[in-house]
Amino acid sequence: MKKVLVVDDAAFMRLSLKTSLEKNGYEVVGEADNGLKAVEMYKMLKPEIVTMDITMPEMDGIEALGEIMKYDPKAQVIMLSAMGQEVKIKEAVLLGAKGFVVKPFKEDYLIKALSKF
Template sequence: MKRILVVDDAAFMRLSLKTMLEKNGYEVVGEAENGRKAVEMYKMLNPELVTMDITMPDMDGIEALTEIMKFDSKAKVIMLSAMGQETKIREAVIQGAKGFVVKPFKEDYLVKALSKF
């Protein structure tokens, strides 16, 4: 069972992700509502995977990804983005993201994307 940290500023999205992931055999070990909290929780929890929203207040997903990669160059972070954020997705991949899923997404697509890691 993979241990996952879910990062999104929208509480309903964190709940949706947690429900989908747990239903498919993943263990959600933590949730963060912004990038700053995500970096803190990553260091504390050492999850095997992170789902990271790109657009968040305080510290966005790309900044958080960059900080996590400095701390752990082997981190597996999957970015979640809205349609039309191709430039940010490209930047995230350059910074070390292992993949991305475009919102809105279907449960089976998310699980398939995460199962590669």
């Protein structure tokens, strides 16, 4: 069972992601509502996969991704973003994101993206 850290500032989105992931055999080991907490939790929990929202308070997903990749260059981070964030998605991929899922997400697409790891 792969361990996942879910990062999104919207509680309903974290719940939706957690429900979909657990239903498909993933273990959600932690949740963060901003990038600062995400980096701290990544270091503490050492998840195998991170789902990372792009737009969040305190530290956005791009900055958090950069910090996580500095800490662990092999981190498996999937970015989640709303439509119209193509520039941010390209930036995330250049920083080391392993993929992205558009929100609102379709469960099968999310699981397909995560199943590569």
